[in-house]
Amino acid sequence: MEEQQLIRLSKRMSKALRHDPARLGLTLDPAGWVPVADLLRALGVTRADLDEVVENNNKKRFAFDASGSRIRASQGHSVPVDLGLVPVPPPVVLYHGTVAAALESIKAEGLRPMNRHHVHLSATRDTAVAVGARRGKPVILVIQAARMAAEGHEFYISANGVWLTDHVPPGYLTG
Template identity: 60%
Template sequence: MNEHRVVKVSKYLSKHLRHQPERLGLTLDDNGWVEIDALLRAAGEHGFRITRAELDHVVATNDKKRFAVRDDDPVRGALIRASQGHSVEVDLDLPPAEPPAYLFHGTHPRAVAAIRAEGLRPMNRHDVHLSPDRETATRVGARRGRPVVLAVDAGAMHRAGHVFRVSANGVWLTAHVPVGFLRFQDSSPGA
């Protein structure tokens, strides 16, 4: 499977498992799972044929581990869901977890003024996404140009009663990061 096809399938899965399952006639369960056979059938019916081998390859090789697969449902068979990042209503059923002292958030310079005023908000997602290290946050922020990396005093937030959860792929999730818990930095060399 060539890299172009891997990216194309990954984006297609993200779009329909995180944001628009109804466009394929799919209904995610309360926890975001859908039957793999139903997903593959619906994709084919909508002009985007994906084989099970291609799906398995994308799930296994995605460096961000965007998708999770379960083969243990005795009624529905094999299931798939996006690990996080949904704009549709789902409960990922992730238990609260104690975060490391600091987490990081990558963004772009145009967002900094709003973040300084309101803190980090989930925008069109359910939660704010935080990275466990500066390098990952830098890559996330670089998707829209020069990245800005914010350090989040997650330990202090946790002590203040804010709830954190961690997805299967290591992305930390929380409802909101107030301004007082943010440390503004950039990711230019030597910063």
């Protein structure tokens, strides 16, 4: 499959598995899983196409269960799901890529999940740069994650390595 086809299918899968499953007649279970057969039918693609997207998606957004018969998005849902994530100690700092237009709001309110379940953070500055660059010239914020955790904030890590937390108050941000 060509790269543009992979990207288009990945975006359709994101919409179906993270934001609007009902639009395609899908129902996610409470943990976000959907039978692979149902997704294939809804998207009109082959299992080989689906496997290629899961394997080659640069952000590893999707995962199969141990049996390979169910699939879900690893994080980023705007629909109710419980991914079963458990709190884990974060590194000393984490990063968030954004753009200058968002800074005033972030400085006032901190980082909020917006229409998602959690704020998404990166373990590396390079990843944050790539995330921020999707919307323009990136601005990288440094999150004092260990201090946040020591002061009672919980962190999670998704199956694809994205760090998640409920909110990052402004006092924990630099950059």
